[in-house]
Amino acid sequence: MLAEFDLIRRYFMSPQEVTAASNGVTLGxxxxxxxxxxxxxxxxxxxxxxxxxxxxxxREAPAFAVGHRALAVALSDLAAMGAVSRWCLMAxxxxxxxxxxxxxxxxxxxxxxxxxRSLCQQHKTVLVGGDVTxxxxxxxxxxxxxxxxxxxLTRSGAKAGDLIAVTGALGGGAGGLALWQKGERDETHxxxxxxxxxxPRLAAGVALRGLATAAMDISDGLLxxxxxxxxxxxxxxxxxxxxxxxxxxxxxxxxxxxxxxAALSGGDDYELLVTLNPNNLEKAQRRLVSLGLxxxxxxxxxxxxxxxxxDQRDLGNYAGWQHFxxxxx
Amino acid sequence: MLAEFDLIRRYFMSPQEVTAASNGVTLGxxxxxxxxxxxxxxxxxxxxxxxxxxxxxxREAPAFAVGHRALAVALSDLAAMGAVSRWCLMAxxxxxxxxxxxxxxxxxxxxxxxxxRSLCQQHKTVLVGGDVTxxxxxxxxxxxxxxxxxxxLTRSGAKAGDLIAVTGALGGGAGGLALWQKGERDETHxxxxxxxxxxPRLAAGVALRGLATAAMDISDGLLxxxxxxxxxxxxxxxxxxxxxxxxxxxxxxxxxxxxxxAALSGGDDYELLVTLNPNNLEKAQRRLVSLGLxxxxxxxxxxxxxxxxxDQRDLGNYAGWQHFxxxxx
Numbered sequence: 104m105l106a107e108f109d110l111i112r113r114y115f116m117s118p119q120e121v122t123a124a125s126n127g128v129t130l131g132x133x134x135x136x137x138x139x140x141x142x143x144x145x146x147x148x149x150x151x152x153x154x155x156x157x158x159x160x161x162r163e164a165p166a167f168a169v170g171h172r173a174l175a176v177a178l179s180d181l182a183a184m185g186a187v188s189r190w191c192l193m194a195x196x197x198x199x200x201x202x203x204x205x206x207x208x209x210x211x212x213x214x215x216x217x218x219x220r221s222l223c224q225q226h227k228t229v230l231v232g233g234d235v236t237x238x239x240x241x242x243x244x245x246x247x248x249x250x251x252x253x254x255x256l257t258r259s260g261a262k263a264g265d266l267i268a269v270t271g272a273l274g275g276g277a278g279g280l281a282l283w284q285k286g287e288r289d290e291t292h293x294x295x296x297x298x299x300x301x302x303p304r305l306a307a308g309v310a311l312r313g314l315a316t317a318a319m320d321i322s323d324g325l326l327x328x329x330x331x332x333x334x335x336x337x338x339x340x341x342x343x344x345x346x347x348x349x350x351x352x353x354x355x356x357x358x359x360x361x362x363x364x365a366a367l368s369g370g371d372d373y374e375l376l377v378t379l380n381p382n383n384l385e386k387a388q389r390r391l392v393s394l395g396l397x398x399x400x401x402x403x404x405x406x407x408x409x410x411x412x413x414d415q416r417d418l419g420n421y422a423g424w425q426h427f428x429x430x431x432x
Numbered sequence: 433m434l435a436e437f438d439l440i441r442r443y444f445m446s447p448q449e450v451t452a453a454s455n456g457v458t459l460g461x462x463x464x465x466x467x468x469x470x471x472x473x474x475x476x477x478x479x480x481x482x483x484x485x486x487x488x489x490x491r492e493a494p495a496f497a498v499g500h501r502a503l504a505v506a507l508s509d510l511a512a513m514g515a516v517s518r519w520c521l522m523a524x525x526x527x528x529x530x531x532x533x534x535x536x537x538x539x540x541x542x543x544x545x546x547x548x549r550s551l552c553q554q555h556k557t558v559l560v561g562g563d564v565t566x567x568x569x570x571x572x573x574x575x576x577x578x579x580x581x582x583x584x585l586t587r588s589g590a591k592a593g594d595l596i597a598v599t600g601a602l603g604g605g606a607g608g609l610a611l612w613q614k615g616e617r618d619e620t621h622x623x624x625x626x627x628x629x630x631x632p633r634l635a636a637g638v639a640l641r642g643l644a645t646a647a648m649d650i651s652d653g654l655l656x657x658x659x660x661x662x663x664x665x666x667x668x669x670x671x672x673x674x675x676x677x678x679x680x681x682x683x684x685x686x687x688x689x690x691x692x693x694a695a696l697s698g699g700d701d702y703e704l705l706v707t708l709n710p711n712n713l714e715k716a717q718r719r720l721v722s723l724g725l726x727x728x729x730x731x732x733x734x735x736x737x738x739x740x741x742x743d744q745r746d747l748g749n750y751a752g753w754q755h756f757x758x759x760x761x
Contacts, residue, residue, distance in 0.1 A: 129475060133664070134586050135512035135648050136479035138579070141470040146458060149560060150465035151521040151574060155567040183464035192480040194523070194572040231478060234572075238484040243523040243563075243572035245480060250467070257463050319464050335462070 110235045114216040115193070126189060126229045137231040139190060145249035150180035156240035161283060165290065166211045168299035170218030173242035176322065178226060178303035179373040183320040185256040185312040186248030188305055192232035193219065194243040201240075226305055256311065256318035261336035261378035263406040265316050268384070268398050270307050270375045270391065273325060274362055275350030277369020277424060282356060293351040301373040307398075308375060310390040315377040324368035326422060328376055329410065336378070340410045342402040342418070368424040378404055439564045443545040444522070455518060455558045466560040468519060474578035479509035485569035490612060494619065495540045497628035499547030502571035505651065507555060507632035508702040512649040514585040514641040515577030517634055521561035522548065523572040530569075555634055585640065585647035590665035590707035592735040594645050597713070597727050599636050599704045599720065602654060603691055604679030606698020606753060611685060622680040630702040636727075637704060639719040644706040653697035655751060657705055658739065665707070668734040672742045677728045697753040707733055 129138040141147055154173040156162050164172075174191065181188050195215075202208040223230055228246070279298025290299060304320070311318060317336055321328050325347075333340055344363065350372075353362045377398075379387055384400065391398045402413070412418055458467040470476055483502040485491050493501075503520065510517050524544075531537040552559055557575070608627025619628060633649070640647060646665055650657050654676075662669055673692065679701075682691045706727075708716055713729065720727045731742070741747055 134588075135509040136477045136515070136575075136577075138513070138584055139476040139478060140581075141476055143472055147468040147470055147476070148465045149468060149519070149521060149574075149576070151523050151561045151563050151572070153523040153525055153563045153565045153572065155525060155565050158566050180464040184467070186465070190478070192478060192574055194480050194482040196482055196484055196570060232480050232574075234480050234482045236482045236484050236570075237487050238570060239568045241525060241565075241567060241570060243480070243482065245478075245521055245561075245574040246465075247478070248465070252469075255467055259463075 110212070114212050115220070115230055115233055126227065128190070128229055128231055139231065142249055144252060146252050146255060148181060148184045148186040148248045148250055148255065149245065150177060151243060151245045152177040152180065153241060153243045164299065166214035167218035169242070170215040171222050171300050173244050174219050174222045175301045175303050175373060177244040177246040178222070178228070178305060179301070179320040179322065181246050181248040182303045182305045182308035183256065183318050183375060184248070184250060185254060185308040185318065186250040187309060188226045188228045188246060188248045190231045190247040191223065191228050192245040193230060194234045194236070196236045196238040196241040198237060198239065226303070254312045256308065256315050258317050258319050258332045258335040261317035261332060261338050261404050263338055263404050264381070265378040265404040266381055266384055266400050267329070267340055267342070267402040267404060268377050268379065268400045269321065269325070269348065270304050270396050270398055272348040272350040272397070273321065273372050273374060274353045274366035274369055276301065276371025276373070277365035278350055278353045278356055278362070280371065281365070294353065294356060297350055298371060301371065303373055304375045304396070306394050307391055307396055310394060311375070311377055311387060314383045314387045315379050318375055318377040321372045321374050321376050322370055324370040324424065325376065326367050326410065326418060327370070332376065332378070333408065333410065336404070337408070339405040339408045340402055341405055341413050342410065343413045344416060346399065346401045348397065348399045364421040364424050367418070367421040370424070439541070443541050444549070444559055444562055455556065457519070457558055457560055468560065471578055473581060475581050475584060477510060477513045477515040477577045477579055477584060478574065479506060480572060480574045481506040481509065482570060482572045493628065495543035496547035498571070499544040500551050500629050502573050503548050503551045504630045504632050504702060506573040506575040507551070507557070507634060508630070508649040508651065510575050510577040511632045511634040511637035512585065512647050512704060513577070513579060514583060514637040514647065515579040516638060517555045517557045517575060517577045519560045519576040520552065520557050521574040522559060523563045523565070525565045525567040525570040527566060527568065555632070583641045585637065585644050587646050587648050587661045587664040590646035590661060590667050590733050592667055592733050593710070594707040594733040595710055595713055595729050596658070596669055596671070596731040596733060597706050597708065597729045598650070598654070598677065599633050599725050599727055601677040601679040601726070602650065602701050602703060603682045603695035603698055605630065605700025605702070606694035607679055607682045607685055607691070609700065610694070623682060623685055626679055627700060630700065632702055633704045633725070635723050636720055636725055639723060640704070640706055640716060643712045643716045644708050647704055647706045650701045650703050650705050651699060653699040653753065654705065655696050655739065655747060656699070661705065661707070662737065662739065665733070666737070668737045669731055669739045670734055670742050671731040671739065671747070673745060675728065675730045677726065693750045693753050696747070696750040699753070
């Protein structure tokens with residue numbers, strides 16, 4: 104059994120420390136708390152997300168994906184604010200007794216920390232605090248980012264007449280999970296990648312500053328998340344179902360109706376849902392194209408509250424996607 | 433079953449929002465992330481702590497104490513840095529199915545949130561983010577404080593010749609747990625209070641800025657924590673065992689030898705362990721007295737690494753305190 108501090112030092116500290124000094128970290132792990140130097144003129148934006156085994160991811164998910172995913176879902180909240188990610192803290196609860204021997208524990212922790220840390224590096228995020236405790240597998244990640252004062256994207260700025268748009272494509276998270284539950288284990292399958300290794304849209308969030316009137320990330324499913332945005336902004340929405348960009352391989356895997364349901368209410372996509380004045384669409388699309396990312400208009404905000412499909416299809420038909428609950432294998 | 437957002441709003445949001453605006457919070461819970469305004473000229477100090485049922489506290493611990501304690505142990509890390517606490521985030525994982533009915537769930541959550549929030553208020557700490565997930569009871573708390581640039585207390589500044597001192601009294605955490613395990617449930621017993629409702633020494637940490645050469649909080653037990661401080665500062669220590677202040681009621685509850693063992697290696701005390709130049713002792717004691725808190729010298733830092741008792745008693749005899757592991761009822 105490894106002690107907490109050894110664990111943190113061995114799996115989570117070393118390469119971080121190289122970049123720490125240049126990222127506003129005065130004192131890293133090893134003291135009671137870490138000292139950080141926020142940037143003057145920026146607001147700090149913070150969020151916490153917990154990923155629990157059998158609730159948010161299957162018990163047999165690859166350790167690399169568990170680490171990547173736990174951080175990705177938290178970073179996605181910073182992306183939705185238009186923030187740059189700077190620091191994170193990780194509270195890992197896991198049960199060493201679950202593993203056959205120390206070697207198995209080591210293999211799992213190595214893969215887990217590689218998944219977590221490679222995403223840290225990709226987004227220049229320094230792990231500045233950690234806690235390792237014994238118990239059922241669960242990862243709590245606190246992320247801290249910065250955004251110039253007044254530039255943050257929120258859920259409350261959408262106006263009637265604004266376009267509704269999404270980055271990337273939808274349904275991949277739910278589609279990948281559906282494949283996983285059918286026994287698919289090929290991690291290179293595009294849908295599996297979308298489910299296991301979601302990519303937080305941080306660069307897109309920054310690019311949409313000053314253009315999007317409202318933004319949030321799609322974690323619970325387009326319709327559920329759009330409901331939050333509509334409520335905060337006090338607008339309604341008309342959705343063009345045929346415009347919704349479907350994730351690569353989704354139609355083939357699920358068929359037309361289930362694919363649309365996955366895109367509308369499957370969740371786990373971690374794309375951005377934004378609203379913007381029609382005059383800003385082209386500029387926003389140009390900026391995202393330079394990031395290799397599509398921005399697709401899927402509807403428009405209306406004064407009449409509520410949500411409808413432009414072709415009058417009943418959206419209730421697509422709300423019944425079965426979310427992962429751990430009751431399935 | 434209550435949905436996450438309803439839970440957070442119902443139990444954790446309302447009275448917080450009144451004070452939020454005056455505490456640097458631009459945008460509270462309800463968006464993807466919260467926007468905070470750090471104070472110019474201050475460093476941000478952050479830490480995360482997880483409290484897991486059956487590992488860090490007994491399953492039957494009062495809900496009020498579970499909430500209080502989860503935050504207290506995290507705040508204690510800020511106290512050890514000499515920081516003022518400003519914000520916190522709480523990731524609560526709990527299993528609604530554990531409760532007999534919605535009324536029992538409500539009762540538990542009410543008491544839990546009262547425990548958490550009353551300590552927030554006591555230390556002017558605003559809950560700025562939360563996540564509620566389903567699973568075995570566990571609370572991850574991220575705390576964020578501020579300290580003027582250069583004023584933070586760390587573990588690494590102790591010098592040979594410095595005095596070693598502790599705030600308050602020791603052994604109460606372990607003594608209270610020992611009583612709990614014997615079936616004691618009177619929460620007004622002084623030892624039980626110390627175990628169930630530890631008080632993070634935030635005001636003492638601030639008062640010791642500029643006086644303490646090193647500081648940390650005592651969570652794992654005096655000897656274990658002193659070992660971390662010695663290692664970081666590269667000093668040894670000589671301890672006067674008869675000087676160690678024992679928590680009220682500890683001698684009566686455990687007898688002399690067990691009481692000393694509880695104080696030396698019991699843990700869960702959340703007092704501050706500090707070193708300071710002898711010239712600063714009186715000033716430091718005066719400041720703490722004004723907070724109603726004793727600062728007791730228990731030894732001195734030496735050049736020779738390692739730790740010894742001044743009367744040559746074998747400290748190994750006191751290292752074997754049985755920490756709570758959940759295997760006991």
